[in-house]
Amino acid sequence: PHLKASNSLSHSLQAKMSRPVQARRLEGIDKNIWVEFVKLAATYSKVNLGQGFPDFPAPDFLTEAFSRALSGGNHMLHQYTRAFGHPPLVKVLAQFFEKLLGRDLDPMTNVMVTVGAYQALFCCFQALVDEGDEVIIIEPFFDCYEPMVKMAGGTPVFVPLRPNPPKDGKLMSSADWQLDPAELASKFSERTKAIVLNSPNNPLGKVFSREELGLIAELCVKHDVLCISDEVYEWLVYDGKQHIRMASLQGMWDRTVIIGSAGKTFSATGWKVGWVVGPDRLLKHVRTVHQNSVYHCATIAQEAVAQGFQRELMLYGKPESYFVQLPKELQQKRDWLVRSLDGVGMKPIIPEGTYFLVADISQFKSDVPDVPNSDEPYDHRFAKWMVKNKGLAAIPLSAFYSEAHKNNYTNFIRFCFAKEEATLKAANDILQKWKQEKTSS
Amino acid sequence: MFLASRNFCCRAIRTHQRRTDLLCRSIKHSTSATMPFRHKNTRRIEGLDSNVWVEFTKVAADPSIVNLGQGLPDISPPSYVKEELAKVAAVDRLNQYTRGFGHPSLVKALSQVYEKVCGRKIDPLTDILVTVGAYGSLFSTIQALIEEGDEVIIIEPFYDCYEPMVKMAGAKPVFIPLRCKKDGNSASSADWVLDPAELSNKFNSKTKAIILNTPHNPIGKVFTQEELQVIADLCIKHDTLCISDEVYEWLVYKGKKHIKIATLPGMWERTVTIGSAGKTYSVTGWKLGWSIGPEHLIKHLQVVHQNTLYTCPTPLQEALAQALWIDYRRMGDPDCYFYSLSRELQSKRDRMAQLLKEAGLKPVIPDGGYFMIVDVSTLNVDLSDVDEKQPYDYKFVRWMIASKKLSAIPLSAFCGPETKKQFEKYIRFCFIKKDSTLDAAEVILKNWNKQTG
Numbered sequence: 086p087h088l089k090a091s092n093s094l095s096h097s098l099q100a101k102m103s104r105p106v107q108a109r110r111l112e113g114i115d116k117n118i119w120v121e122f123v124k125l126a127a128t129y130s131k132v133n134l135g136q137g138f139p140d141f142p143a144p145d146f147l148t149e150a151f152s153r154a155l156s157g158g159n160h161m162l163h164q165y166t167r168a169f170g171h172p173p174l175v176k177v178l179a180q181f182f183e184k185l186l187g188r189d190l191d192p193m194t195n196v197m198v199t200v201g202a203y204q205a206l207f208c209c210f211q212a213l214v215d216e217g218d219e220v221i222i223i224e225p226f227f228d229c230y231e232p233m234v235k236m237a238g239g240t241p242v243f244v245p246l247r248p249n250p251p252k253d254g255k256l257m258s259s260a261d262w263q264l265d266p267a268e269l270a271s272k273f274s275e276r277t278k279a280i281v282l283n284s285p286n287n288p289l290g291k292v293f294s295r296e297e298l299g300l301i302a303e304l305c306v307k308h309d310v311l312c313i314s315d316e317v318y319e320w321l322v323y324d325g326k327q328h329i330r331m332a333s334l335q336g337m338w339d340r341t342v343i344i345g346s347a348g349k350t351f352s353a354t355g356w357k358v359g360w361v362v363g364p365d366r367l368l369k370h371v372r373t374v375h376q377n378s379v380y381h382c383a384t385i386a387q388e389a390v391a392q393g394f395q396r397e398l399m400l401y402g403k404p405e406s407y408f409v410q411l412p413k414e415l416q417q418k419r420d421w422l423v424r425s426l427d428g429v430g431m432k433p434i435i436p437e438g439t440y441f442l443v444a445d446i447s448q449f450k451s452d453v454p455d456v457p458n459s460d461e462p463y464d465h466r467f468a469k470w471m472v473k474n475k476g477l478a479a480i481p482l483s484a485f486y487s488e489a490h491k492n493n494y495t496n497f498i499r500f501c502f503a504k505e506e507a508t509l510k511a512a513n514d515i516l517q518k519w520k521q522e523k524t525s526s
Numbered sequence: 527m528f529l530a531s532r533n534f535c536c537r538a539i540r541t542h543q544r545r546t547d548l549l550c551r552s553i554k555h556s557t558s559a560t561m562p563f564r565h566k567n568t569r570r571i572e573g574l575d576s577n578v579w580v581e582f583t584k585v586a587a588d589p590s591i592v593n594l595g596q597g598l599p600d601i602s603p604p605s606y607v608k609e610e611l612a613k614v615a616a617v618d619r620l621n622q623y624t625r626g627f628g629h630p631s632l633v634k635a636l637s638q639v640y641e642k643v644c645g646r647k648i649d650p651l652t653d654i655l656v657t658v659g660a661y662g663s664l665f666s667t668i669q670a671l672i673e674e675g676d677e678v679i680i681i682e683p684f685y686d687c688y689e690p691m692v693k694m695a696g697a698k699p700v701f702i703p704l705r706c707k708k709d710g711n712s713a714s715s716a717d718w719v720l721d722p723a724e725l726s727n728k729f730n731s732k733t734k735a736i737i738l739n740t741p742h743n744p745i746g747k748v749f750t751q752e753e754l755q756v757i758a759d760l761c762i763k764h765d766t767l768c769i770s771d772e773v774y775e776w777l778v779y780k781g782k783k784h785i786k787i788a789t790l791p792g793m794w795e796r797t798v799t800i801g802s803a804g805k806t807y808s809v810t811g812w813k814l815g816w817s818i819g820p821e822h823l824i825k826h827l828q829v830v831h832q833n834t835l836y837t838c839p840t841p842l843q844e845a846l847a848q849a850l851w852i853d854y855r856r857m858g859d860p861d862c863y864f865y866s867l868s869r870e871l872q873s874k875r876d877r878m879a880q881l882l883k884e885a886g887l888k889p890v891i892p893d894g895g896y897f898m899i900v901d902v903s904t905l906n907v908d909l910s911d912v913d914e915k916q917p918y919d920y921k922f923v924r925w926m927i928a929s930k931k932l933s934a935i936p937l938s939a940f941c942g943p944e945t946k947k948q949f950e951k952y953i954r955f956c957f958i959k960k961d962s963t964l965d966a967a968e969v970i971l972k973n974w975n976k977q978t979g
Binding site: 101108109110111114117140142160166201204211215216229236311352356370372373376378379386 | 564565566567568569570571574575577579583596598599600602603608611612615616618619620621622623624625626658659661662665669670671672673687690691694695730731764765767808809810811812813814822823826829830832833834835836837838839840841842
């Protein structure tokens with residue numbers, strides 16, 4: 086009997102040891118574009134227009150709020166606050182969004198604070214997407230949506246924005262990239278749980294129009310589908326365009342979770358303060374995930390962000406409002422970069438919003454040869470070559486496509502223009518020099 | 527049936543805007559009127575919505591109540607820790623994203639501190655993950671390594687999040703209680719032990735991991751070398767992982783030593799050790815923690831992290847790194863905060879114990895941590911007329927809050943369903959409190975017997 090027991094023990098041990106140690110939910114989600122490209126930028130770049138963060142300072146009123154909180158003598162700000170959001174922050178967010186959505190909001194049940202919009206997305210997927218659910222993702226997309234859907238056991242279903250270049254040879258706008266309504270409708274099935282909307286869109290900068298949103302809303306209502314609305318760039322909208330909130334459309338409040346970010350709103354990406362706004366019957370599940378994953382978010386940054394919002398609430402619509410000044414400043418930077426890229430033969434797609442810009446690099450193909458039968462999409466190789474040889478960092482557009490569609494658009498790269506004038510000038514210098522080298526060779 | 531007819535109705539609609547509006551309005555009305563909203567919670571969070579803290583932290587908001595419940599220091603963090611954070615606020619680039627798996631200067635500082643403690647080389651980039659509190663480390667570890675079909679051994683009483691996190695990962699929690707070896711007459715946390723045979727029986731081919739918490743919350747037990755060896759032997763025999771929650775690692779009282787199970791032979795390669803800035807520096811609101819272990823395990827935690835929140839806040843990580851360097855440099859010195867805090871807390875522990883005894887209660891003196899469990903059955907408070915379905919300790923704490931204006935946490939919140947009866951005569955007090963809070967508690971405890979009921 087002793088021998089039998091030890092045999093069965095070693096047998097089960099063998100079975101255990103032959104299984105991978107990690108959970109199956111990690112399958113296919115271990116790769117990450119940022120790990121590679123952030124390292125490359127850190128190693129090689131002289132000018133980094135890659136990862137999306139400002140290289141100009143966060144506004145004084147925000148950093149001063151942080152300092153005030155620290156010097157205020159309330160050392161309890163170093164301790165846990167309310168798990169679902171620091172009371173002053175959820176209160177002011179509720180006030181703000183009441184204005185924007187035109188409906189009453191309860192700060193305790195309609196708002197939840199998260200560790201950046203990233204964690205808000207995670208909580209929403211975990212709370213609302215089950216194994217077997219389909220989730221529609223519009224391509225190109227912020228890369229985390231796909232692995233998050235997969236980690237929740239869901240199946241991503243992709244639908245592309247398709248470029249319709251203007252006939253007159255003018256530069257494309259992000260508005261020229263559109264969904265085909267019939268194609269979109271065909272993606273909705275009985276298994277469709279949610280659609281992820283990102284407007285203004287990263288990487289293209291597209292700001293979905295009321296009609297485009299209406300199209301999506303109609304389908305959501307028809308198929309009883311939820312909308313996960315990533316609106317982190319809500320304030321970065323140019324040319325007098327308006328950011329329209331999906332949740333304000335007919336029939337959508339009850340089925341939409343809105344995600345926002347203090348990092349993008351206040352140019353402080355390193356603070357990692359985000360939020361979810363929505364109806365209690367969806368938020369309560371999001372809260373359950375949050376309380377079983379991180380539970381509390383850091384207190385002090387929430388206190389400072391609350392003060393930032395209080396200031397903006399008072400200055401709403403006024404010229405001194407940061408939400409008026411920042412897009413104004415960024416629009417100038419956008420236009421500068423557009424001229425810069427156009428001047429050297431890269432074709433920028435003029436973004437209606439966000440601080441990203443995608444450019445067509447087909448004219449620079451000569452420097453970076455095609456490698457037929459290569460697994461790596463061309464834009465990937467181009468971006469790597471560019472940072473190593475020219476010191477200019479940008480992100481290949483194929484990073485924002487599903488595996489199946491990575492090779493559909495391989496001549497585009499994404500630049501971030503939330504950068505100081507000096508940075509943009511330095512980028513221009515690199516591009517000009519590069520152009521000269523090409524014409525002289 | 528109703529669903530089918532609604533779809534039929536929809537298929538006939540053109541995409542004309544006006545008709546769409548009408549449709550939406552009619553669907554909205556029919557939806558809200560009779561259509562059940564099909565969007566319930568996902569299976570993974572079924573039954574995980576309630577939580578002991580929801581009720582008992584609300585209490586903390588009432589300033590008239592002396593709060594010895596939630597583990598929240600009301601003492602000030604050391605001044606240099608606050609100063610480092612203030613310095614950081616002035617540095618622009620520290621307001622933007624840092625490295626996802628942990629701010630470089632922080633992981634470097636952690637690797638140095640723990641190399642010293644563990645006596646082994648720790649690679650800051652591959653062996654460490656910085657997380658949103660130890661809570662985030664527990665979540666990342668469990669999501670990375672635990673799944674449906676797995677069993678995870680949890681020692682009772684346990685920090686309450688272990689059970690829901692294991693369940694959320696689809697696995698089965700297997701409980702084993704600490705038992706008082708002195709016939710229920712426990713004076714010390716050391717009296718609470720695991721039965722080795724009982725523990726051994728909990729291990730089987732499905733056992734993926736055991737969660738160890740030392741120093742232990744809520745009892746304050748500091749597992750001895752021998753006790754850890756018993757666990758280690760079983761982990762090695764059954765090829766089981768160990769998730770070692772050591773957030774109170776520095777809070778160990780005189781005569782006791784915190785031992786890291788990862789330093790036992792054969793354990794480094796199968797252990798993830800979790801630490802907390804909040805507990806180390808009395809800054810629970812910074813929500814920074816870390817997981818340390820072999821690359822072949824930490825890499826999976828990093829995958830979870832990059833798909834959940836990607837990076838932790840930069841300014842706090844930088845400030846923490848600077849604080850750790852300050853203490854790293856004086857690790858041979860008794861003034862090092864890693865040791866001075868436990869000395870400060872020991873006198874609070876002793877004062878708390880004294881007050882409780884004088885009030886007729888039976889405290890279990892903890893060897894570590896900043897919690898103390900207390901047997902309240904000696905007071906014979908009759909709560910039989912209150913809701914019978916609730917465990918005694920829940921009723922007792924609510925009664926104590928209402929009539930004595932003193933709060934604590936009921937111990938059965940930290941137990942699995944089978945063991946609640948065993949622990950329902952205990953409540954947990956937190957003593958990492960400033961003198962004035964303890965003074966206020968003293969007044970209540972001294973007057974306890976003067977009031978009736």
